[in-house]
Amino acid sequence: MPASACGGRPVRHEGKTEARLGRIRGSEPPRRHNARTIAALTSNPGCARRAVLDAAGVDKERLAARVGFPAAFGQSQFAIVRGNAFEKQVKADGCAELLRLLRELLGLDLEQATYRDLGAGETGDSLHPRHAAARAQLAGAAEGARPTVFDHPLLRLDIAGQEVYLEPDLVAFQHGGAFHVVEIKSFPVIDGQADGEKVAAAAIQSAVYVLALRRLLGRADAVSHEVVLVCPKDFSNVPVATTIDVRRQLLVLEHQLARLTRIDTLLDALPDDLTLDLAENGAGGPVVTAEALTGALGRVAARYAPGCLSTCELAFFCRREAAGRTATLGAGVREELGGVETIDEALGLAHGTLAPDEERAEAAAMLRTAARVYAEGLQAASAAVPPAPVALTADGEPAAPPGAGAGP
């Protein structure tokens, strides 16, 4: 089956585009994508700013701090250390613990399973050969009969016309010619329940891996839509495994990836000298000042939405920039009020102090109706307010209001 059967084939990145992205990033090494960044990218596919920054590999967390709006999310150092320790425990001795869990969960015969580490920790120029090696090993295993656990296979995915490598935070195991993706997470499962938001994030990240593996192998049915999630049980370090069906996440992911504008089209709309270099000069000062970075960021169109607060490091910067705009009220409001850009404009149309043009007539009618219903609701609520309780004296007579009868 051709690669397109799994949702498209990777497009090799043009050298010109690569050079342009390098100029934007400046002298800093690029940040690589991982499943989390791809999942986050697809949560706001219309944002050119995020697309350009991620394609260029700019460190958004440092950039946000440099322009005065440090990010307030991400894992704490404690959570990262705990997560790494748990993962190490589950993978110890050639994934012995993991194989036991898989045997129990899936009822598979994994006695003869082998373990292969496809090379964690390698960096830089070795990515391409390492990806090629992973492809060869995985494709070979898909033909073989022996169950195999692969640790750290380096995958690749086409994101807006750019081939990006996925950091190998991944275990995949093959049994009977089909692969399963295994996600090891350090959030706990307490009494059989885990935090729904964290499970949802793990599911979309796993879907990124499933999609990348399917594209690498060229067959959708080569990788199961059931991924295995391994977490600590209750308040212990004892791992527990469960399966998650990621078919819905795969559909969303493929749809959103297809909606991303090609990166070279976005670059064409930007000034040639645009740079977001975060490096320091020889004297310890910045190569590009905070003011210049702010100005450069302002030249790349953003599409702020409240969801950015949980998915993008630049959220506070973009929220400030978008203050007063209807987009800050959420995607639903933005869509309902198409063409009404600011909250002042919306209020003017709602109260009839601003005459709508043809394009905004429908939105204006809706806003006027909403304002009228809201005013009527307020009026009805205030009419229904019961009279204030009257204090009684010990004889059951109404007490004089405070201050009444007081002499001058």
Ligand code: SF4
């Ligand atoms: S925070 Fe800004 S850059 Fe990030 S996705 Fe939202 S609008 Fe785009």
